[in-house]
Amino acid sequence: MTTGRLKDKVAIVTGAGSGIGRGIALAFAQEGAKVLLAGRRLERAQETAGLIAAQGGTGWALAADVAKTADVTRMMGECVTRFGPVDILVNNAGVRAPSGILAVSEAQLDYLLAVNVKGVYLCCRAAAPLMIEKRWGRIINIASVAGIRASINAAYCASKAAAVALTKSMALELSPRGITVNAICPGTIVSEMTEAQLSDAKERAYLLSRSLVGRIGEPADVAAGAVYLASEEAGFVTGAILAIDGGWTIS
Numbered sequence: 001m002t003t004g005r006l007k008d009k010v011a012i013v014t015g016a017g018s019g020i021g022r023g024i025a026l027a028f029a030q031e032g033a034k035v036l037l038a039g040r041r042l043e044r045a046q047e048t049a050g051l052i053a054a055q056g057g058t059g060w061a062l063a064a065d066v067a068k069t070a071d072v073t074r075m076m077g078e079c080v081t082r083f084g085p086v087d088i089l090v091n092n093a094g095v096r097a098p099s100g101i102l103a104v105s106e107a108q109l110d111y112l113l114a115v116n117v118k119g120v121y122l123c124c125r126a127a128a129p130l131m132i133e134k135r136w137g138r139i140i141n142i143a144s145v146a147g148i149r150a151s152i153n154a155a156y157c158a159s160k161a162a163a164v165a166l167t168k169s170m171a172l173e174l175s176p177r178g179i180t181v182n183a184i185c186p187g188t189i190v191s192e193m194t195e196a197q198l199s200d201a202k203e204r205a206y207l208l209s210r211s212l213v214g215r216i217g218e219p220a221d222v223a224a225g226a227v228y229l230a231s232e233e234a235g236f237v238t239g240a241i242l243a244i245d246g247g248w249t250i251s
Helices: 019-030 042-054 069-082 106-134 154-177 195-199 201-209 219-230
Strands: 010-014 034-039 058-063 088-091 137-142 179-186 241-244
Touching: 010 019, 010 069, 010 106, 019 034, 019 042, 019 058, 019 088, 019 219, 034 042, 034 069, 042 058, 058 069, 069 106, 088 106, 088 219, 106 137, 106 154, 106 179, 137 154, 137 219, 154 179, 154 241, 179 219, 195 201, 219 241
Parallel strands: 010 034, 010 088, 034 058, 088 137, 137 179, 179 241
Antiparallel strands: none
């Protein structure tokens, strides 16, 4: 059952073509938001738009690389043209390098930081002036438990820790201007990014062992947290780092 908590709000969700991004986009649309769906693979973002339309919501798909200033500028302009100035920005687009410092190449590192850190920075920098003008905005950065608890995936951990630090710093700067800035740190969530891990019996057993609630997370679990942080109910929440991880970070 929906409550219309985001009725008439304009949202941008990056990486909206699958997994967590798709789950958040669908949940936002169910709650009444108009959602711009950005992704590098236009056809996947269009699939999400189709799912939103099927449930009676409003969504529009756009191809964009968040690591490129020109694409981010075009994304914001398209949002204004189609729906109006953005109210809610979800920086979900991300890539992963599941290896340690001895295995990740310089090119892989550059790409990972470009999407996971620079992309967040560019999108926030583009959206913030539009939100400041209205003195209302919600920025939600999708980080990871890897950003608050170490693993051998050094480059990925560093990129997600940077997203956490960016969240806190931007909250200090933007909250007095009417914009809350928060991060969600998901644990293992069923998605394309985790498909290989979850299809390996040994790895799946390990990941399940880290969940205190006895299951792997679903995109809807993260989407529920994002809806809350995007709503009026979370107006007193900023600079928060919300772990949605089945207890991973306390075990």
